[in-house]
Amino acid sequence: MSRKQKLHEPLPLDFDDVLTAISDEQRPAETSFSARPFLKWVGGKRSILDELIRRLPTTYTTYCELFLGGGALYFAVKPALAYLSDVNFHLIVTFEAVRDDVEGVIRELTIHSAHHSKPYFLEGREKIFTETDSTKLAAWFIYLNKTCYNGLYRVNKAGKFNVPMGSYKDPTILDEDNLRLCAQVLKNADIRQHDFAQKKPQKDAFYYVDPPYHKTYSGYDGTGFGDEQHKNLALFCRKIDAAGGFFMMSNSDTPFIRGLYDGFAIETVSASRSVSCKGGQRGKEQELLVRNYE
Ligand SMILES: C[S@@+](CC[C@H](N)C(=O)[O-])C[C@H]1O[C@@H](n2cnc3c(N)ncnc32)[C@H](O)[C@@H]1O
Numbered sequence: 001m002s003r004k005q006k007l008h009e010p011l012p013l014d015f016d017d018v019l020t021a022i023s024d025e026q027r028p029a030e031t032s033f034s035a036r037p038f039l040k041w042v043g044g045k046r047s048i049l050d051e052l053i054r055r056l057p058t059t060y061t062t063y064c065e066l067f068l069g070g071g072a073l074y075f076a077v078k079p080a081l082a083y084l085s086d087v088n089f090h091l092i093v094t095f096e097a098v099r100d101d102v103e104g105v106i107r108e109l110t111i112h113s114a115h116h117s118k119p120y121f122l123e124g125r126e127k128i129f130t131e132t133d134s135t136k137l138a139a140w141f142i143y144l145n146k147t148c149y150n151g152l153y154r155v156n157k158a159g160k161f162n163v164p165m166g167s168y169k170d171p172t173i174l175d176e177d178n179l180r181l182c183a184q185v186l187k188n189a190d191i192r193q194h195d196f197a198q199k200k201p202q203k204d205a206f207y208y209v210d211p212p213y214h215k216t217y218s219g220y221d222g223t224g225f226g227d228e229q230h231k232n233l234a235l236f237c238r239k240i241d242a243a244g245g246f247f248m249m250s251n252s253d254t255p256f257i258r259g260l261y262d263g264f265a266i267e268t269v270s271a272s273r274s275v276s277c278k279g280g281q282r283g284k285e286q287e288l289l290v291r292n293y294e
Pocket residue numbers: 041042043044045046066067068069070071072073085086087088194195196197210211212213220221224225
């Protein structure tokens with residue numbers, strides 16, 4: 001544990017970013033009017049949000065989430081200053097469109113809601129790869145996410161979205177109020193599409209690191225996330241630590257992952273998982289949380 005004292009020291013006055021998300025008292029309370037993730041996402045962290053929030057650093061500058069997915073922790077924390085990234089192009093275009101043109105996204109989703117059917121869903125699976133307008137692409141992405149099997153995002157070798165339609169009676173395709181709340185939260189967020197390793201670690205920034213689980217579902221974009229990527233991520237977390245940043249990493253509890261983070265604070269919490277290594281299974285599993293601070 002290299003940063004034990006850090007949290008209780010005053011921050012220097014000359015840091016690059018504006019101080020944000022200072023303490024529990026300043027964090028907005030969860031209410032029914034709070035923004036919730038507008039996407040279902042495999043590996044989404046809603047089931048362990050309380051555990052994650054309890055373990056956030058007391059002080060930090062920018063909130064960085066480099067494996068954004070549905071952004072469950074981000075929407076719960078609502079940091080004033082955020083850097084959000086993911087390798088998934090469609091996901092990032094969608095977040096940008098909700099931030100920049102939420103009314104346009106709502107308008108398009110109104111059309112999709114009215115036309116929802118199996119043929120329309122199949123049309124959407126094609127459209128998402130040919131659409132050049134980002135607002136329309138975002139609406140197709142949200143529509144597919146709400147109507148496909150388990151909200152899964154999976155592409156085949158040719159890069160085509162190939163998840164079948166889910167068997168929902170009346171899926172909620174459009175939640176206008178929540179989309180507008182999400183747009184407000186996202187207003188000042190810096191949103192980028194890239195690999196986690198492309199972000200240069202910064203002093204006093206907080207990194208929530210939530211990669212595809214080791215040894216379970218990792219097919220979000222067709223390239224997977226294997227042992228090599230987990231090793232690279234552990235090196236990246238050590239760079240965050242060396243730069244004077246804070247990281248919290250969640251993952252499956254395997255000896256391999258524990259070995260990679262030897263020397264940091266390692267804990268387990270109980271989490272509900274919707275996709276396991278056998279695919280499509282649900283259940284409670286132990287989730288590993290690793291931090292470089294207390
Ligand atoms: C477990 S999910 C994140 C879930 C998210 N925390 C939530 O609450 O919904 C993992 C995410 O990592 C992304 N991802 C996979 N490989 C990546 C890489 N090399 N760099 C950045 N993101 C990656 C996937 O697209 C996926 O969205």
